[in-house]
Amino acid sequence: MNFSGKVVLVTGSTTGIGEACAKVFAQSGAAVMVCGRNEQRGLQVVAAIRAAGGHAEFAASDLRTTGASDRLVADTVARLGALHVLVNNAGILYTADAVETSDEQWLDTMAVNVNALFYMSRAAVRHMRQHGGGAIVNVASEWGLNGETNHVAYCASKGAVVQITRCMALDHARDRIRVNSVCPGEIHTRMVDEILAKKGGDPEQSLRELAAGIPMRRLASPAEVATCVQFLASEHASYVTGANLVVDGGNDATAGPYPG
Numbered sequence: 686m687n688f689s690g691k692v693v694l695v696t697g698s699t700t701g702i703g704e705a706c707a708k709v710f711a712q713s714g715a716a717v718m719v720c721g722r723n724e725q726r727g728l729q730v731v732a733a734i735r736a737a738g739g740h741a742e743f744a745a746s747d748l749r750t751t752g753a754s755d756r757l758v759a760d761t762v763a764r765l766g767a768l769h770v771l772v773n774n775a776g777i778l779y780t781a782d783a784v785e786t787s788d789e790q791w792l793d794t795m796a797v798n799v800n801a802l803f804y805m806s807r808a809a810v811r812h813m814r815q816h817g818g819g820a821i822v823n824v825a826s827e828w829g830l831n832g833e834t835n836h837v838a839y840c841a842s843k844g845a846v847v848q849i850t851r852c853m854a855l856d857h858a859r860d861r862i863r864v865n866s867v868c869p870g871e872i873h874t875r876m877v878d879e880i881l882a883k884k885g886g887d888p889e890q891s892l893r894e895l896a897a898g899i900p901m902r903r904l905a906s907p908a909e910v911a912t913c914v915q916f917l918a919s920e921h922a923s924y925v926t927g928a929n930l931v932v933d934g935g936n937d938a939t940a941g942p943y944p945g
């Protein structure tokens with residue numbers, strides 16, 4: 686896929702799926718704005734992209750801060766000259782049922798996974814519709830389509846992302862802005878490692894057990910999500926909007942636990 690001349694902003698690109706997205710877009714010729722709270726990791730991602738011949742900048746940003754989304758979009762346009770693609774990837778997860786979920790955890794989940802994603806999208810649409818359109822790709826989750834035990838705040842937030850995707854796709858189709866999401870299953874990143882660590886026991890054994898329950902019998906790499914994000918942002922998906930693409934090794938195709 687060719688993104689030469691395009692500017693792509695990826696939230697939460699200091700690590701994991703976001704880092705993989707930043708690298709995949711940069712490899713395809715895009716100028717990429719890397720962002721997140723962790724400046725050290727962000728600058729490492731930028732350095733890796735530049736070392737490979739790509740173009741990237743870093744903006745430190747805590748998306749929970751009032752006005753952060755508007756500033757990030759403005760900063761991207763000021764430093765890279767445009768905004769053609771927004772990837773809303775930043776996300777957090779707390780493992781708890783409703784009784785165990787504190788007010789702070791609920792509000793924090795909504796602040797990052799829902800509010801910031803909405804504010805980023807709104808700021809991007811305001812720019813894109815004045816400049817010929819664009820594409821937004823949200824990183825939702827398979828858990829935005831299905832329920833899961835002990836993750837009520839996260840699942841609720843990702844369900845909201847799925848609905849934001851559909852509604853904004855409808856509202857902005859005539860602005861030439863496509864809005865889609867990917868719904869990843871089990872992707873091997875820090876987020877999954879932290880979930881498994883909370884369960885206790887041998888992390889390698891936990892990973893094997895997790896993989897055994899997936900039809901494809903393995904977790905995905907972040908890059909396998911990034912290429913789907915890139916497809917949805919690309920001209921190859923020029924007639925795709927309002928879609929929630931599952932990237933889950935077959936999980937969503939089953940009606941219950943997949944036989945081990």
Ligand SMILES: NC(=O)c1ccc[n+]([C@@H]2O[C@H](COP(=O)([O-])OP(=O)(O)OC[C@H]3O[C@@H](n4cnc5c(N)ncnc54)[C@H](OP(=O)(O)O)[C@@H]3O)[C@@H](O)[C@H]2O)c1
Nearest residue numbers: 697699700701702721722723747748775776869872874876
């Ligand atoms: N891994 C999976 O299996 C999986 C499955 C389905 C969906 N997802 C979704 O995929 C996305 C990426 O997850 P991941 O697995 O790559 O997780 P990760 O490795 O924990 O990365 C999360 C990213 O979000 C950023 N972030 C978190 N809070 C932020 C804040 N307040 N302001 C700005 N940036 C913030 C982090 O950057 P800083 O720490 O630098 O701020 C980091 O770059 C999330 O939306 C997640 O819900 C993941």
